[in-house]
Amino acid sequence: MSNRKLKDNLTKILIYAASLLTVGVLAWILIYITINGIGEISLEFLTSAPEGESGGGILPIIINTLYIILLTIVISTPIGVFAAIYLVEYAKPGKIVRIIRFATESLAGIPSIIFGLFGYIFFVTVLNLGWSILSGALTLSIMVLPTMVRTTEESLKAVPDAYREGSLGLGASKLRTIRKVVLPSAIPGIVTGIILSIGRIVGESAAVYFTAGMVSRLAKGFLDSGRTLAVHMYLLAKEGISFEKAFATAFVLVVIILLINFSANKIGASLDKTKV
Amino acid sequence: MESREEIRQSVKNREDSMEENKLQNFIEKIVENIFFISACMAIISVAVISIFIFYKGGPAIFQIGVKEFLTGTTWQPLGDYFGILPMIIGSIYATIGAIIIGVPIGILTAVFIAELAPEWIQNIVRPSVELLAGIPSVVYGFFGLLVFVPFIADTLGGAGNSLLAASVILGIMILPTVINISVTSLNSVPKEYKEGSLAMGASHIQTIFKVMIPAAKSGILAAVILGIGRAIGETMAVILVAGNTPLIPDSLTDPIRTMTANIALEMGYAYGLHQEALFATGVILFIFIMILNIMLNLFTNKAGE
Amino acid sequence: MNKTKLSVKNLNLFYGDFQALKNIDLEVESNKITALIGPSGCGKSTFLKTLNRMNDLVENVKIEGKVSLDGEDIYNNIDVIKLRKRVGMVFQKPNPFPMSIYDNVAYGPRAHGIKRKAKLDEIVETSLKQAAIWDEVKDRLNQNALGLSGGQQQRLCIARALAVNPEVLLMDEPTSALDPIATQKIEELTEELKEKYTIVIVTHSMQQAGRISDNTAFFLLGEVIEFSETAKIFSNPEDKRTEDYITGRFG
Amino acid sequence: MNKTKLSVKNLNLFYGDFQALKNIDLEVESNKITALIGPSGCGKSTFLKTLNRMNDLVENVKIEGKVSLDGEDIYNNIDVIKLRKRVGMVFQKPNPFPMSIYDNVAYGPRAHGIKRKAKLDEIVETSLKQAAIWDEVKDRLNQNALGLSGGQQQRLCIARALAVNPEVLLMDEPTSALDPIATQKIEELTEELKEKYTIVIVTHSMQQAGRISDNTAFFLLGEVIEFSETAKIFSNPEDKRTEDYITGRFG
Amino acid sequence: MRKFFDQELNKLQESLLKMGAMVEDVIDLAINSLINQDIKKAGEVIKLDDKVDDIEVEIEKKCLELIVLQQPRAKDLRKISSILKIITDLERIGDHGVNIAKITKKIGNEEFIKPLVDIPKMAELAKKMVKNSINSFLNEDIELAKKVAIMDDEVDDIYESIYVELLEMLSENKDIMEQVTYLLFIGRYLERIGDHTTNICERIIYMVDGERMSY
Amino acid sequence: MRKFFDQELNKLQESLLKMGAMVEDVIDLAINSLINQDIKKAGEVIKLDDKVDDIEVEIEKKCLELIVLQQPRAKDLRKISSILKIITDLERIGDHGVNIAKITKKIGNEEFIKPLVDIPKMAELAKKMVKNSINSFLNEDIELAKKVAIMDDEVDDIYESIYVELLEMLSENKDIMEQVTYLLFIGRYLERIGDHTTNICERIIYMVDGERMSY
């Protein structure tokens, strides 16, 4: 009996230690970035363009990032949602579905550097879009497609079959059933998917680095090149140009991510129709 | 008489609605096809990616020679030496290191979150872990560069940019993947199992390790495989802390260069065979990842049964 | 003999190679409650779904034989949507849509093209009244239907089915997810509904079949072993297997 | 009066501010089947769980009063693990662990430190025999328990509970997820088990309480309205509310 | 609540009321035909009793149906099982009516050895007892039921006095032997009818209180 | 299957068997005490009948309990409801035994006007009918049940002949008047016993076949 208690207690100690470590590392990173980064943050830093080697702010870079986010979401959301609808609502179990699923999963597992390579070959070179916001967005769209498909799929699957049967049983057509009953219930999931994708886009560096280029100015259009926050930060750190500005950029990135996470939860919850 | 009139009327109504329905059926068909094409985008993407990567990188492998390319230990693009064995080994070592650090901690933390933590602590830890997942990898790299690298240099000697630093950073980076998926699969273990075990007088810890973790086994395995994928594919963070010397490391404190780093570092200025050799590195990486994906697929399919 | 509403002739149904229904012959009388009983997996739900072609949704189903509604073959050249409007269905677990009570009831009529608010209001009110739930919800029609209790939800689902003005109501174990009190309310409701509708109900509970149905069909391994008046089935069944089942000496 | 196995005195239970059990007094007799009936949410499951302290798992529970097993207060200075070994539990949904049939039954004894294979073999066999499922599974003890049918799973769960050699078996609606035939098997099993064990069973089905129990407690809104011999409760209850409930004229 | 069941139970009670009324008619008719020495009427009694038998079968069937289909419990079941028992008694009362009618036929036009006073009085009492017992059932009126039991004592007393009187008359005039035995039997039958109503009342008290009482 | 219910049903049938045996004893004892003019024994009949009454109440209670707790259906319910009816008949048979015993007391030591031949014969038959009816119930033996109904005809015939014979004797000797009426009543009671067993047999046929038959 006490043997069992001893074992139990030792195991518990291990578990607590591991958890403490996890949370500790996170806190450490956040605090470290905050302490070192917050000093450099100023209105000017946020509202001016980079200058020279190490001067200036990050406004154009923030705007480039927003461009890429917007474009990627506009491209990937309909495709992702439609694909999920097909998989959940129409596809008959069989080869084709298995292939689609496998493809989606593979896509999710492909490292961003490969996307970068591919984007570089295909969009930048073959389609001759050059280093541009559009090349970046197209590459990222493929990259976030699995996230979109999967989160939408999950939320479609979470819609009880009873709703579908109920609707069809009333004589509603399939499309109507999807539009009026299934999709509304899946909206929170879809929104979560979008927000998660935004998070990925914001944090992505390798793929963007190869496709959107690294010019530090404001992109003049979708076909113009421009670096994003993550790339900016990588370059600052890698080249050792300015650790202060790198910290500040890291801080901005982290804050954005925090905001995204926070709103993902809130928006998802507020849209949930099944909660009474 | 009246009833016959009624029948006639109802037949007519039915014919009317048949017309209406043909149109509706047509629309439904078209929309379904749109959905189908969207669903095929994933297949198309994977196919196109594979084709282009192999198309660009495949020929180089044969030009260099499969054996030379895979087992050559020297990488000197200027000298036309394109052996990527150091990079392959670097990737594998770093990944193994990440697993050794990240998996046990991750699973134990998952157990803590799913089972032991009181609700208010859970409410702190879970979002923290999600946040950990959201932090851009460059930030990790940057943090590693400024914290671990100097620390290793100071305590263990060497430059600090090393296999160890890469492993630690990757270990931390796979934590959220391992934790989140493990927690999800632990939580999806029916609470009936837990109740059943406790009701028989098994202790909570016994219950967790004898019933819940085995029941969540396939989910946890999937988490580990995804973690491996993430570690092997990570680029920017690794570049920042690994030292990037294309040599096979002898010790934990030696610098390493991973396949991903190899590509990212030199792509900017490479041309000709050099550039193709980088694409070829991508091919090898791609093959690694595909093998992992297939393994993952096997596991998750098994879990579904 | 009363008027036949649904007539099933020599029906066979296969899921792939597995024959789930064998040579079913059965006549559902108008304005009666017909109960389907039998052990789990004997094909009750499958049979019920053939009556409004909900089986069309399932893969790999093959159906032979004839099912006719008011004499008209429902598997031949008929509009499924119209059929389902005429033959409504209520499911085992209450499944109101995650929308307001009003929208739930108005869902069917809207799907069938009714748009006028006044008309919809009227339909919603009469349907809810028929389902004996109007008084409980009339002050909160705009609240989410998921906030209702299980029994209320099920009555709402019945109201929703009634809103498209069906002729037949199919119910697949409509009370098995409910507690005894809610169950009783639903049972009483069915008694009242049969004045206007023809009801076919699958039930796991023989007691329930006894309490509410006029005719009972006993299913076993995909066959209808016995079909006759409920009182007869329960007090003096013809077939040994029926007797064994209803007296609990089965298997 | 027979021997009292469990005695509950003036039990009050609160979930936060909500009082789920009010002043419960109840004596469970040895080697008898005691049924708990009452409308949904009246506190049957909650009460059952107080008997082996499964409520300890719930946040924010406050328990007052005394529950004693063979005269010993189970809320005072007692090892919960020992208690649960003595007071086993079977749940509403069959919940075999996702492991082999053998391992399921051996789980409890192993958790309590029995390691010898021969001993485990013996326990597994006798438990499965007691649960009347040995013949059905003896040739496939190493197969996954999830491959069994619902009724078999539930009997396996009973065997699993018996394997730790309890004195009392608590059952929370053990047949509500089963079809009538599986239900009957379980009911018969309980009849046999009461020779050796004391059984407390929650059931939604009054019929079931009638069929198998010796004593019945009727719960309403957290109170025990009436507790006496089952035959008495069903044929001549004292309290108007009990009468209304069991004759279906409630609420 | 349980509207349908309550409706069915009401129907059943109505049938019982009807059966009771028929049985009263049987007694009435039997005694009338006896008093008026109306053999044709006596034949009608037998026909009416057949109807009583039919309605008994019908009620019994309905009771069993309700038991099997509606699972009555507690008081509901006591009610139905009471009906089951009551109809047996009523049916028997009807039979005794027939027994009387049969004697009427045998006596035929033969003059009565004495004016029939006590027998009609008993019959009147018996009828009243039947009526009261049915009413006390319908209204669950235990007091009324107890009164019936008291009336039965009265019936028994009358029977006793008839018995004594007839045997006295017989000892004076042995020729009336046959009619005396007939009248004795009739008295006996009426007395039995009283007993049967008493049985009914015992039932009612059990039904209402749940305790079986014996008088 | 339904082991517990079947056990209970068996117990119930055993009780019924016991009740049948007791009722036979009642008849036996009653006739014996009559033949032997044993007033003490006649007193015992009344005591024994009280036991019959007790066991009837008990069986009835058990039947209702089974109905309420076990929800019997189809043949099970027919069986239980048959038992419910059968015990009423048995109880009534017991009562008739008591009636006979009461007469025994009244006759006392007074010499019989003729050697009792037919009455014991009837009693023997009646006993056999009771036994057979119970047996046919337990074995669901319709043939046997039908035989009982035939035996009842025999009983009726004997009663008829007793009646004629007694009235003849009476017309020869008017002094035996009182005993004649007593013996007539006894005949009548035995005849009623026969009727009750016939009722039981009708029941059995209904129970087995599910159709209510009338003989």
Ligand SMILES: Nc1ncnc2c1ncn2[C@@H]1O[C@H](COP(=O)(O)OP(=O)(O)OP(=O)(O)O)[C@@H](O)[C@H]1O
């Ligand atoms: N979609 C399907 N594909 C293949 N087999 C099926 C399918 N649906 C049902 N079956 C099989 O058909 C048989 C009849 O199923 P059905 O659901 O009609 O039974 P049921 O009588 O309604 O049982 P229950 O009482 O459990 O609801 C079962 O053996 C079942 O396994």
Ligand SMILES: Nc1ncnc2c1ncn2[C@@H]1O[C@H](COP(=O)(O)OP(=O)(O)OP(=O)(O)O)[C@@H](O)[C@H]1O
């Ligand atoms: N963990 C909990 N926290 C708060 N309230 C609870 C909790 N569990 C149960 N309750 C409440 O306590 C009351 C009794 O619940 P309990 O589950 O015991 O009812 P029950 O009689 O078993 O009902 P059912 O027949 O539906 O199983 C209910 O009102 C329920 O909402």
Ligand SMILES: [Mg+2]
């Ligand atoms: Mg079903």
Ligand SMILES: [Mg+2]
């Ligand atoms: Mg419960």
Ligand SMILES: O=P([O-])([O-])[O-]
């Ligand atoms: O029918 P009875 O002879 O008992 O009055």
